[in-house]
Amino acid sequence: MDKFIRLKSTAVPIPVEDIDTDQIIPARFLKATTRDGFGSNLFRDWRFDNNGNSIHDFVLNNNIYKGQILIAGRNFGCGSSREHAAWALGDYGFRVIISSFFADIFKSNALNNGILPLQVEDKILHLIFKEIEKNASAEFEVDLERQTLSSEEIGDVSFEIDSYKKKCLLNGYDDIDFLISIRSEIEEFEKIQETY
Amino acid sequence: MFDKIWDQHVVKEIPGGRQVIYIDQHFIHEVTSPQAFAGMRKRGINVFRKRKTLATADHNVPTLNQNQPIKEPLSKKQVDTLIQNCKDFDVELYGLGHERQGIVHVIGPELGLTKPGKTIVCGDSHTSTHGAFGAIAFGIGTSQVEQVLSTQCLILQKPKRMLINVNGELSKGTTAKDIILYIISKMTVGGCTGFFVEYAGDTIERLSMEARMTVCNMSIEMGARGGLIAPDQITYNYLKGRVFSPDEKEFNKAISYWESLKTDANAEFDKVINIDATDIEPMITYGTNPGMGIKITEAIPHINSDSFSKSLSYMNFNPGENMIGKQIQNVFIGSCTNARIEDLREVAKFIKGKQKSLQVKAMIVPGSKQVELQARQEGLDKIFKQAGFELREAGCSACLSMNEDKIPSGEYCVSTSNRNFEGRQGPGARTILVSPLMAAAAAIEGKIVDVRKYLN
Ligand code: SF4
Numbered sequence: 001m002d003k004f005i006r007l008k009s010t011a012v013p014i015p016v017e018d019i020d021t022d023q024i025i026p027a028r029f030l031k032a033t034t035r036d037g038f039g040s041n042l043f044r045d046w047r048f049d050n051n052g053n054s055i056h057d058f059v060l061n062n063n064i065y066k067g068q069i070l071i072a073g074r075n076f077g078c079g080s081s082r083e084h085a086a087w088a089l090g091d092y093g094f095r096v097i098i099s100s101f102f103a104d105i106f107k108s109n110a111l112n113n114g115i116l117p118l119q120v121e122d123k124i125l126h127l128i129f130k131e132i133e134k135n136a137s138a139e140f141e142v143d144l145e146r147q148t149l150s151s152e153e154i155g156d157v158s159f160e161i162d163s164y165k166k167k168c169l170l171n172g173y174d175d176i177d178f179l180i181s182i183r184s185e186i187e188e189f190e191k192i193q194e195t196y
Numbered sequence: 197m198f199d200k201i202w203d204q205h206v207v208k209e210i211p212g213g214r215q216v217i218y219i220d221q222h223f224i225h226e227v228t229s230p231q232a233f234a235g236m237r238k239r240g241i242n243v244f245r246k247r248k249t250l251a252t253a254d255h256n257v258p259t260l261n262q263n264q265p266i267k268e269p270l271s272k273k274q275v276d277t278l279i280q281n282c283k284d285f286d287v288e289l290y291g292l293g294h295e296r297q298g299i300v301h302v303i304g305p306e307l308g309l310t311k312p313g314k315t316i317v318c319g320d321s322h323t324s325t326h327g328a329f330g331a332i333a334f335g336i337g338t339s340q341v342e343q344v345l346s347t348q349c350l351i352l353q354k355p356k357r358m359l360i361n362v363n364g365e366l367s368k369g370t371t372a373k374d375i376i377l378y379i380i381s382k383m384t385v386g387g388c389t390g391f392f393v394e395y396a397g398d399t400i401e402r403l404s405m406e407a408r409m410t411v412c413n414m415s416i417e418m419g420a421r422g423g424l425i426a427p428d429q430i431t432y433n434y435l436k437g438r439v440f441s442p443d444e445k446e447f448n449k450a451i452s453y454w455e456s457l458k459t460d461a462n463a464e465f466d467k468v469i470n471i472d473a474t475d476i477e478p479m480i481t482y483g484t485n486p487g488m489g490i491k492i493t494e495a496i497p498h499i500n501s502d503s504f505s506k507s508l509s510y511m512n513f514n515p516g517e518n519m520i521g522k523q524i525q526n527v528f529i530g531s532c533t534n535a536r537i538e539d540l541r542e543v544a545k546f547i548k549g550k551q552k553s554l555q556v557k558a559m560i561v562p563g564s565k566q567v568e569l570q571a572r573q574e575g576l577d578k579i580f581k582q583a584g585f586e587l588r589e590a591g592c593s594a595c596l597s598m599n600e601d602k603i604p605s606g607e608y609c610v611s612t613s614n615r616n617f618e619g620r621q622g623p624g625a626r627t628i629l630v631s632p633l634m635a636a637a638a639a640i641e642g643k644i645v646d647v648r649k650y651l652n
Contacts, residue, residue: 015502016502016503016506017501017503018385018386018485018487018503020485020615020617022596022615022617022618022619022620023617023618023619026619026623027255027596027597027598027620028597028598030227030255030598031227031256031270031271031273031274031598032230032270032274033230033231033234033273033274033277034230034231034234035231035234045618045619045623050605050623050624073503074386075385075386075389075419078385078386078419078485079321079615079617080320080321080335080615081228081319081320081321081323081335081336081337082227082228082337083228083231083319083337083338083339084338086337101386101389102389103386103389103419104355104389104390104419104421105321105335105336105337105421108336108337108340109337109338109339112337112339112340113339162212162213162214162353163211163212163213164210164211164212164213164214164351165212167212174339175339175340175343175350175351176235176239176339176342176343176346176347178351179216179343179346179347179349179350179351180239180241180346180347182207182208182216182347183244183347185207185208186207186216186218186244186347186348186349189207189218190218193204193218194204194453195220195313195314196311196313196442196446196449196450196453196454
């Protein structure tokens with residue numbers, strides 16, 4: 001997993017609530033057996049019509065919006081547990097998703113792939129959407145060490161992240177390394193466990 | 197109950213508040229496991245506890261002619277990859293053609309692998325289904341599948357607890373599916389995020405195991421990590437004699453252990469919701485998430501938001517309209533929500549002697565090979581055939597349309613599955629979620645009806 005420490009970037013806004021994982025990556029693209037290449041089908045059915053032509057008014061087809069930060073409406077990533085959603089976002093180039101609320105499994109999948117789900121209050125999210133609407137090249141800075149998100153319009157806003165996950169992102173290591181290192185403790189636990 | 201089971205599975209505390217949780221039962225399928233096995237190959241590690249993982253092929257598989265090779269090359273590759281991985285890593289696979297194959301959340305319970313007090317995970321959000329037995333069961337991502345394969349553990353933050361009490365008599369024609377669609381419409385799609393839900397109350401206690409699974413299955417649709425129901429005599433009766441249930445000698449000992457897990461009367465919850473079952477009617481969704489549901493007698497609401505308008509325009513519905521009378525083209529009876537034998541029996545009983553509307557394509561996809569065999573043994577297949585319904589072979593099918601079973605763009609599909617997201621049943625397809633009874637009635641008339649007019 002890649003480290004995440006600090007990022008300054010313009011952002012791509014999708015002010016839609018309850019964006020589910022079927023929109024992020026439709027099921028028919030889940031047939032791969034590797035983790036790569038999902039980016040080209042990110043938001044597939046919002047980006048392209050049934051004949052494969054670009055849908056012009058969708059933001060990913062609009063050249064003025066670019067960057068490694070995605071800003072989305074409340075309850076982002078609901079629905080399926082498919083980690084392909086996080087892979088698609090990462091493969092497309094996003095490192096940070098900002099929303100006022102994230103679905104649980106999506107959050108955990110994002111963190112396991114070095115993508116930071118950054119939760120802000122609804123009113124801050126609203127301000128951010130406004131800022132981009134006014135100025136598509138507005139820059140946002142995320143500082144994981146200090147746990148702050150900053151821009152001209154919102155100033156410095158702090159965000160929460162649990163200390164274990166923060167350490168993982170800063171150092172670029174994931175849960176599995178830790179779990180493998182405690183396999184003998186897990187074996188001890190198995191000896192005392194009661195099961196039917 | 198949640199706390200008791202959780203606390204018994206804590207292997208270790210981690211600074212910052214997370215815990216290492218031991219997983220008793222792991223299910224895998226072809227879609228979310230290949231990258232996990234690839235990761236293990238790269239690290240050069242083995243499956244830690246081979247007998248605690250069970251694999252099946254369900255999401256991609258065709259529901260016709262399963263004895264022939266899969267036609268779609270990518271689906272075939274994914275299923276073949278699963279076969280190869282299970283072989284290389286020595287994991288038990290109930291693949292295509294196996295008499296125990298089926299949707300992972302249908303076969304776990306029917307084989308008796310799903311038991312009270314267990315921690316159960318699968319790379320699939322509807323793992324919450326298994327909570328119906330009083331287990332902590334939840335969906336995980338592929339990185340976590342790899343963690344469980346490698347160590348039988350996960351690093352988790354303990355969720356908050358919510359209690360949803362449902363009390364009172366359900367009216368005729370109102371089913372478990374309506375209970376959960378009603379609850380989701382109240383809670384909204386994000387309303388339970390961060391919570392693990394326990395369902396209780398006399399309405400829940402009267403439900404069969406199949407019906408309880410339907411309720412727990414859709415817990416995820418309101419954002420909950422999972423849902424569970426305390427085990428009782430109905431649970432024990434269901435479990436008795438299943439392939440992987442404790443044998444007779446052990447069974448009573450198991451029951452006394454399971455009984456000890458039940459929620460104490462003074463247990464504390466972070467949130468409590470009370471639902472009056474007499475307020476529930478047959479439910480129906482009109483929008484593009486499962487929270488957009490109304491009682492069949494209600495009108496589509498007026499809500500002033502862009503997301504809401506976008507959703508209604510996708511469905512081609514307007515605020516203030518009634519759902520009753522709307523023309524439909526497809527009916528799908530299937531999925532891990534409603535494709536167990538009880539669901540098929542209910543549909544058969546209802547359509548016996550009736551004919552489906554000519555303009556409707558009606559498909560019944562059993563949740564597992566076992567369900568399919570039992571339906572044939574009971575002669576349900578003949579009833580379906582006479583009524584013009586097509587009984588297919590087991591799999592996820594049009595629930596997410598990863599196989600050939602797709603709904604054409606722009607058409608409506610009345611479906612017993614769990615998600616009505618845009619494009620869920622095929623690009624441009626419009627999904628309307630209901631109970632099996634409501635779906636059967638819609639198939640007969642070719643339009644949305646209130647099933648209760650047949651029941652009085
Ligand atoms: S039936 Fe549908 S919801 Fe259930 S496991 Fe299959 S795809 Fe997922």
